[in-house]
Amino acid sequence: MRLEPRPGERIDRSKEVSFFFKGKRVSAFPGDSFGSALYASGQRVFSRSFKYHRRRGLLCCSGHCPNCMMTVDGVPNVRTCAVPVREGAVVVPQNVRGSLDFDLMAVTDKIGGPFTPAGFYYRVGHRPRALWPFVEKFLRNAAGLGKVDKHRGREHRTDTEYRRARVLVIGGGESGRTAALSAAIDGPGVVLVDESRQLEGHDLGGVEIVAPAQALGIWEGGLVAVAHGDLLIRYRAEKIVVAAGALEQPLVFPGNDLVGVMLPGAARRLVEDWAIKPGERAVVLATDDRGLETADVLRDAGVEVALALRVTKDNPREISAQGRRGRLRRVLVDGEAVDCDLLVMSGGRQPAYSLLAQAGARIEYDERRGIFVPRDVPAGIAATGSVTGEIGNGAVPAPSYGSGGDKCFVCHCEDVTVKDVKRALAEGFDSIELAKRYTTVTMGPCQGKLCQLNSVRLIAQENGEGEAAIGMTTARPPWAPIEMGMLAGRDHEPCRRTSAHHRHEEAGATMMWTGSWKRPHSYGDVAGEVRAVREQLGVIDVSTLGKILVEGPDAGAFLDRLYPNRFSDLKPGRIRYSVLTTDGGRIMDDGTIGRLGEELYYVTTTTTGAGRVLAWFEWWNAVWGMDVELLDVSGALAAVNLAGPRAREALGALTDMDVSNDGISYLDAKQGVVAGVPCLVLRIGFVGELGYELHCPSPAGEHLWDTLVAAGARPFGLEPQRILRLEKQHILVGQDTDTESNLLSAGLDWLPKLDKDDFVGKWATELVAERGVRERLVGFVMRNPVLPLEGGQIVSEGRSIGRVTSSRFSEATGRHLGMCWVPPELAEDGAEFQIMVDGTLEPALVHLQPFYDPEGARLKS
């Protein structure tokens, strides 16, 4: 099937490559695509169409249409006409039930037409409602493209690279090359991106060539995404030149999808690039010179050209193609039959303006040439060549040359016929955007490259409006299809690790995400870890807490304005707990604030609230303009909480500090050296035992952890911590509160100092005090030994009146307990209510005081 060697051919006949198709070995030459090699081997049917499962053959040979799509080495939807052959590859047809030659689903082409018009799935199979899932599954299986193997992992990596260019030229045709060479005169930094392989490895006078590569889109700031092999390149270009050329358009007539009907470019590439004779007897119907000149190329290749005719809007009046078993046999032009096995058709060329439109160019209809052209190209972007509308001589075709007989396709990708578009218009979907969504025209693999202009022409004719009034659909990236994996790039997720992270892993901790941090959930024995803290000594890594230094003459006043309670009167060396609220008085975070000096405060926040609190501080500081400096030291400092009856003894052995209750009493903040490490020691206790929070430079965090563990402190994780704090009824912001919770409803009415001049959320808090709360956060204990789920419903008289926020079994008290939101009238010690547990209403009692050590004697000991 190969022609004699031809000048300019792109195959290397000195070597051979082979691959497998339908289990048989197919020979090819380097330079062949899978599609060309298959065509040379005699294969004519390449696929079955999307809906009707009609036979389809090569149409564009430029990687735009869906006709040649197959599964190659397990990757579906590969446009085989554009992908180079590779040794040993396995090529399999897709979307067939049976074989390419005998597809069971082709029955839809014979009898399905009347039952499956455009949008039929909006009307059929929805009643009764239970039916639709089955109908949908059937339709999805019956129609479609290739199938992704869900069990197959990623087999090749895709990367993203960031590059800069002074001038980026998109398109390596004559205009693009000229533009690139011209730009290169002014210096380096010129890049030419081209989708073909012709320029690959060429030297173009100082121009960097990236080929084969596809420009996917143009964004603000000169950003151009380019797919190049397995690499997604994000170019930042000072200037962009679009020379994307023009796209050959099919003619619309009955049978225009038969195997053997192709665009001029396809016939040319078969002959000129791959030295393949496309057919034996051809008809050429084209509106433009370029299309008609294909007849000469065919004759030169030994093809008999039975008819070559320039097509205009009125001449001929009718065209139809007829075939047998899906293959072209004859063409009828105004009733005159011409036998042939090849029909080269061209409805002219439409500028490939999409990238320019994405960049902001206006798209305008050119009546004379019958095409849409870009206008008002934005600054920093230029267009050159046929993309501007300079597409040579040609006539404007009719929207359709007949619609009787065989199906007459406007959209090859989605099997949308002229009849479908007309029906959509009749049903009221009368704009291009509505018709697109209803019929799916332009929504297939070609994304409108080969069907948009024809559908606009058809709608314009049917509506009696001009094409200019109809317009085109919105151009959106990607301009060319790419794998999702390329968009995803590498699987890198920033993960914050504390200084002692590896120690936790070595100790067998189960790590869990807390925001972007990894923290130990537990070390495998939750109850044992809880017990260690209550009875002996435990240590938990709290380095993830947010930490902010607030320094300046206005630091105290600044915090007074931010927090509901007062800090300007806090003595240096002392700590106060507080809760941060929004302007609306809603709880947003909590933590401790220690005063380290006259003008220096140390604020801690929750782990996940750190960024939000810092931004909140900075925002208010910008508003108030106070003399305050804010420094986020969250990562600079490691922190551990040493807790348990033996905490003082253990700490005392590691420091010269006076760790007695007089030396560092509850809510004191003092500095000292612990285990050779400078530390800020905070006497606080979230878990309700004698405890010290040690904050030190992060590089020393691991050493401090090791030393404390060696001193007998048992590591405990977040889960034991949650039990311990729940026994004390210490709230967890975000767990026990939500975006509607306020200080008074959360039982923190002792905290706001309403006699202050003002603070963020004061007005809202006063309003709540005046109106009363609608619900209250309270502790509860279960009467029976059952554990309600967090989120479980509080029920009264068959009605949900609240919810459980935290619940655990407490070994220290021997009770199942928790916290929940209830109506305010229930917020009294001993009040009884019911919680739904596994479908049963279980009695529970309100418990307002901490379940464990209610007086705080252990904490302050």
Added chain:
Amino acid sequence: MSTLAFMSPELAAPEALASPLARALAAAGPALGLQDLSRLGKVELRGDVAAFAPEPGEELLRLTPQRAFVLAEGEVAGTVERARAAGLRAYDVSGAWAGLALSGEPLMRRLTELDLDSFPTAGALAHVTALLFRDGDRFRIFVPQELGHYLVEVVLDMTRGLA
């Protein structure tokens, strides 16, 4: 002790200090030429940073008119003191940043969208905030120390991709 002594790694016993990159780099081996710069001194300045004159061994990265970052080869107590004497607020943030030196523009182009000719600068690298310096083909990257291990993981992965 000064009120912020607890922030200064240089006040800790040397044997108590560890780099956040140590484990990841040890696993990577020396062949890639990555260098751990985490132990360098770092100071954050706030205020009229133009009033601060870096001395030999100090490198100033001005982030805004009111904010700057000083890299110091030696101890930073003196740097902090000088800056405070110049009317600035200065903080020893040596423990806050992990530092990594690597070579090669191709590798950097896989890590950051920033213009490599605009260094020194601050910006996003591998999706995280970074301070970036360049000396010819050698780049110095500083990221929050808790992300240091992650940075090395990304660099190693990108190196494999380039290979």
